[in-house]
Amino acid sequence: DTAVSQTPKYLVTQMGNDKSIKCEQNLGHDTMYWYKQDSKKFLKIMFSYNNKELIINETVPNRFSPKSPDKAHLNLHINSLELGDSAVYFCASSQGVGGPGEQFFGPGTRLTVL
Amino acid sequence: AQSVAQPEDQVNVAEGNPLTVKCTYSVSGNPYLFWYVQYPNRGLQFLLKYITGDNLVKGSYGFEAEFNKSQTSYHLKKPSALVSDSALYFCAVRRARGSTLGRLYFGRGTQLTVWP
Numbered sequence: 001d002t003a004v005s006q007t008p009k010y011l012v013t014q015m016g017n018d019k020s021i022k023c024e025q026n027l028g029h030d031t032m033y034w035y036k037q038d039s040k041k042f043l044k045i046m047f048s049y050n051n052k053e054l055i056i057n058e059t060v061p062n063r064f065s066p067k068s069p070d071k072a073h074l075n076l077h078i079n080s081l082e083l084g085d086s087a088v089y090f091c092a093s094s095q096g097v098g099g100p101g102e103q104f105f106g107p108g109t110r111l112t113v114l
Numbered sequence: 115a116q117s118v119a120q121p122e123d124q125v126n127v128a129e130g131n132p133l134t135v136k137c138t139y140s141v142s143g144n145p146y147l148f149w150y151v152q153y154p155n156r157g158l159q160f161l162l163k164y165i166t167g168d169n170l171v172k173g174s175y176g177f178e179a180e181f182n183k184s185q186t187s188y189h190l191k192k193p194s195a196l197v198s199d200s201a202l203y204f205c206a207v208r209r210a211r212g213s214t215l216g217r218l219y220f221g222r223g224t225q226l227t228v229w230p
Contacts, residue, residue: 004157031216033218040222041152041202041222041223042220042222042223043158043204043220043223045217045218048216048217050216055216056216056217090157090158092158097216098208098209098210098216099146100146100163100165100208100210102148102160102163103158103160103218104160105150105157105158105159106157107156107157108155108156108157
């Protein structure tokens with residue numbers, strides 16, 4: 001009965017490769033997010049989708065491309081991986097945009113670029 | 115610009131003693147305020163939120179948070195700390211209205227260590 005799940009949990013890859021991270025939520029929420037947590041544990045929002053529509057697009061390199069096939073899924077594809085992309089990536093979901101509802105986070109995907 | 119400050123990178127407290135993790139914010143209008151906790155190698159878990167009303171919010175596991183509008187603070191508190199409370203705590207703020215609707219601004223986190 002996992003609320004927000006991500007796959008894979010760990011991802012180790014070489015520089016220059018392309019990789020994807022998948023996220024699914026079974027909470028019935030209409031808004032999903034991607035966050036990046038760096039080595040100092042700082043959390044930064046990358047993208048947000050509401051009802052499959054992109055509503056937040058931070059200053060993220062265009063090598064990062066989110067895709068939301070439906071309200072329950074938000075995937076993150078990364079092209080031409082760089083060393084600086086190494087981080088933990090968290091998916092989250094919430095109901096509504098801007099309301100008081102809290103966000104529910106997935107367990108994270110630890111990406112290591114060698 | 116919206117911002118959240120957690121002035122202490124680390125808080126150390128003995129088990130059984132009260133704990134406080136501080137948070138101040140700079141957001142225009144009346145914000146929604148949140149506390150999240152992150153255990154090692156885990157995602158963030160929601161603890162508490164302030165929307166409106168009573169300034170003292172009570173949450174899970176004995177945690178509470180006190181909202182102070184004049185000081186723009188939202189400190190996390192617990193009367194008696196447990197070793198199992200040791201974790202990384204994040205304060206977060208969201209504007210209730212405006213162009214940044216939906217965006218959650220996080221503090222840099224405070225590592226709480228409770229000593230037995």
